Amino acid sequence: MPVRTPHFPDLLFDSAARLRRWEAALMGLLAAQGYRELHPSLVLRESLPEGALRFFDGDDLVALRWDFTVALAGLLARGFAAPPDRVAYAGAVFRRPVQPWEAVERFEVGCERIQPEGERSDEADVELACLLMAIPGALGLKNAILHLGHAALVRRPLEAEGLSGGLADGVVAALSRRAPHRVREVLKGHPAASRLAAHAEALLSELDGPGTLDALGASPYAHLLEGEREHMDRALKALLPILPANLELRVDLADVAGLGFYTGPTLRLWAPGAQQELAAGGRYDRLFPDLGRPWQAAGFCVRLSRLLDLAETRPDLFEPLP
Amino acid sequence: MTASTLLIAFPKGRLGDELVPKLAGTPLALDAQALKSRVLRIPTATPGVAALLLKGADLPRYVAAGVASLGIVGSDTLDEMDMDLLELADLGFGACRLSLCAQEGVTLDSLRAKPHLRLATKFPRATEAWLTREGLTAELVPLSSSAELAPLLGLADAIVDLVQTGGTLRAHGLVETAVLGHSSARLVAARGAYLSEPGRLRPLADQLTALLRREA
Numbered sequence: 001m002p003v004r005t006p007h008f009p010d011l012l013f014d015s016a017a018r019l020r021r022w023e024a025a026l027m028g029l030l031a032a033q034g035y036r037e038l039h040p041s042l043v044l045r046e047s048l049p050e051g052a053l054r055f056f057d058g059d060d061l062v063a064l065r066w067d068f069t070v071a072l073a074g075l076l077a078r079g080f081a082a083p084p085d086r087v088a089y090a091g092a093v094f095r096r097p098v099q100p101w102e103a104v105e106r107f108e109v110g111c112e113r114i115q116p117e118g119e120r121s122d123e124a125d126v127e128l129a130c131l132l133m134a135i136p137g138a139l140g141l142k143n144a145i146l147h148l149g150h151a152a153l154v155r156r157p158l159e160a161e162g163l164s165g166g167l168a169d170g171v172v173a174a175l176s177r178r179a180p181h182r183v184r185e186v187l188k189g190h191p192a193a194s195r196l197a198a199h200a201e202a203l204l205s206e207l208d209g210p211g212t213l214d215a216l217g218a219s220p221y222a223h224l225l226e227g228e229r230e231h232m233d234r235a236l237k238a239l240l241p242i243l244p245a246n247l248e249l250r251v252d253l254a255d256v257a258g259l260g261f262y263t264g265p266t267l268r269l270w271a272p273g274a275q276q277e278l279a280a281g282g283r284y285d286r287l288f289p290d291l292g293r294p295w296q297a298a299g300f301c302v303r304l305s306r307l308l309d310l311a312e313t314r315p316d317l318f319e320p321l322p
Numbered sequence: 323m324t325a326s327t328l329l330i331a332f333p334k335g336r337l338g339d340e341l342v343p344k345l346a347g348t349p350l351a352l353d354a355q356a357l358k359s360r361v362l363r364i365p366t367a368t369p370g371v372a373a374l375l376l377k378g379a380d381l382p383r384y385v386a387a388g389v390a391s392l393g394i395v396g397s398d399t400l401d402e403m404d405m406d407l408l409e410l411a412d413l414g415f416g417a418c419r420l421s422l423c424a425q426e427g428v429t430l431d432s433l434r435a436k437p438h439l440r441l442a443t444k445f446p447r448a449t450e451a452w453l454t455r456e457g458l459t460a461e462l463v464p465l466s467s468s469a470e471l472a473p474l475l476g477l478a479d480a481i482v483d484l485v486q487t488g489g490t491l492r493a494h495g496l497v498e499t500a501v502l503g504h505s506s507a508r509l510v511a512a513r514g515a516y517l518s519e520p521g522r523l524r525p526l527a528d529q530l531t532a533l534l535r536r537e538a
Contacts, residue, residue, distance in 0.1 A: 179412075277514075
């Protein structure tokens, strides 16, 4: 009797056609904005992480591509003296899932905006947000929500208080759970406990439109975060007038997902009622310097596998096909 | 019940026994007739909101997968399972200690001195964390219920278990030798449902918190 392994789902006719159509639509959208495709090898040989699908190629331990950003960064750092400023990618990544119901093979389309270090990044961040705002329309999603966050809103107060290691991880985990009481539990007895707990309350107080930024005023670190607040305010002023009718823009001050990677603004795309974000990205300025290249970068990834699942389980969220 | 019915996962057992009376007479009271039956999906007094009755260890999975939008579960269970969900409030009730318990006369120092310490527990993760903090090693004997019997029958030297009043411990001649942590009921939410539809879930979450914190 044939067994359909849930972690390696096969795509049958409609899903396979939808995947091809979506990939073409999104890559077309990116190409129209000057993003050129790079296709890093499916097999990677360097810095293989735990969650990767690893195997031996002769005596060499190798892994299937687990992340496009990492694969592209290696390719660009090795092969380019100066980076192409806009790159796009499409294909599959393979990694062991955190949640048991997630697939190992995941289809993604994404893009990266790369600049020399020191250049102003505001325009690049807004450019990426504008692109992400066009994604729901290209996919036929009836409605979507774009969450705008900023990694520094959590990282800078932690650094200012000298918190690192397990204690900092505990605070980030508590914020990820949106549990200010856990922040107090984690920091019990620490001299910065009351300040960071008040900051957590401020970050978690709202999940709404532009007015959410005002919540930062209640934080003990409001002064420290003035630059980030102004950056987010400028981004909102640029994005709100061009917001498509089917898209809602929300500020999520407590977005800590990928905090070890992201260094600046973060973006997450949701559909109402979807259980997982459908696209995510942000600024990650430490990636290329860590590889010896003085470049800064931001990008996002559209998680097509999640969208395919959503189209199966919630077809009502999508426009009917012509 | 319709497809758009909001589901709240309520725990069976000790926490559920405290929870159900707290909601009696409120807009989120569970239907008394359905509660008497063997049905596990129970309407509430609010149309469009229903409760699922689940074992504590299963409950976080239902919420993390988005089947139930909200849930109430002990923080001890959350810490053991580490599922990807939101923990919106400490509801205060169901408070208990996670304790190391042994037969009367056995001290923490005598347990420390054992060359091969065996601890029976339903909470291996919390126990391992405590052992690491204390610089101890032990063989963990995983159990899912009636841990109190383990030291009496020689299955383990001591147990790590939840203690609320201490009545069960006393009935078995056991005493607490160390407190590893504290637990209480927490309101949890499905990450996706809460972040993508806060306007739908937040009022219900606020209502539940207000109702359940009244007498906590």
